[in-house]
Amino acid sequence: MSLYGEKFKIGGLSCGLVLRGSANGEYRVVFEREYASLEQIEALEWDPPVLEGECILPAGYGFTVKDIQYSAATRSYHVVLQVGRQYLGDVTGYQAQVTQLQGTITEQAGTIQTQQDAIAEKESTIAQQAATIESQTATIASQAETIEELEAAGTAETVMAELSAAYEEGVERNG
The missing domain is CATH 1.20.5 (Single alpha-helices involved in coiled-coils or other helix-helix interfaces)
Structure with a gap:
């Protein structure tokens, strides 16, 4: 049973939620274990990720993965991202x-x-x-x-x- 639901997808994987991290340019992405495996999460392209649906991750930005943590209580993976490069749009x-x-x-x-x-x-x-x-x-x-x-x-x-x-x-x- 899902705690977060399928709100949007990142790289084709269902994602529960995205939170802003404590540091500037840091984000925490939560994937539930029933929708994504560690191998799938590690295989995601984060520079830039393919976003489907409404998500607070800035579109076109590239990210680097700082850490991947597993929470047994929520049965979810928490991916800590840092902004790697910013997309400034059509210039x-x-x-x-x-x-x-x-x-x-x-x-x-x-x-x-x-x-x-x-x-x-x-x-x-x-x-x-x-x-x-x-x-x-x-x-x-x-x-x-x-x-x-x-x-x-x-x-x-x-x-x-x-x-x-x-x-x-x-x-x-x-x-």
Whole structure:
């Protein structure tokens, strides 16, 4: 007489119940001796198991058998399972999205490189213009210094007077 009944099947074997274990990712599966033998239980494929009916074992997950215990009181086998691998479902949509995002990243990296090249070129132009401005500033300072020296020496007035006299003489001759 069955204590648990035939609620669902795992790998074609009738299973009484499945309980969550005390550790994370651990499950306890109970097979009654009248529905399954130890040899049949040991022969089950657990990565992933074939589930028929409603069961709390996550569909598509793979498991490893940690222990198989026999309870004489309930005449049942208790299989202790640990999650071995998780099935994440159909990821083809995500793979296409990842490919698209990788393409976007590559495109943006190219844009960034182009912008960095343009910035480097403009920085070079700015450096050249700064050097030109510095050179022109030095020339202006030198010319201002020369003018100040000429004015201080009084030569500027002499030069102006000579130029003015030469101009008047040229106008009077040419008439």
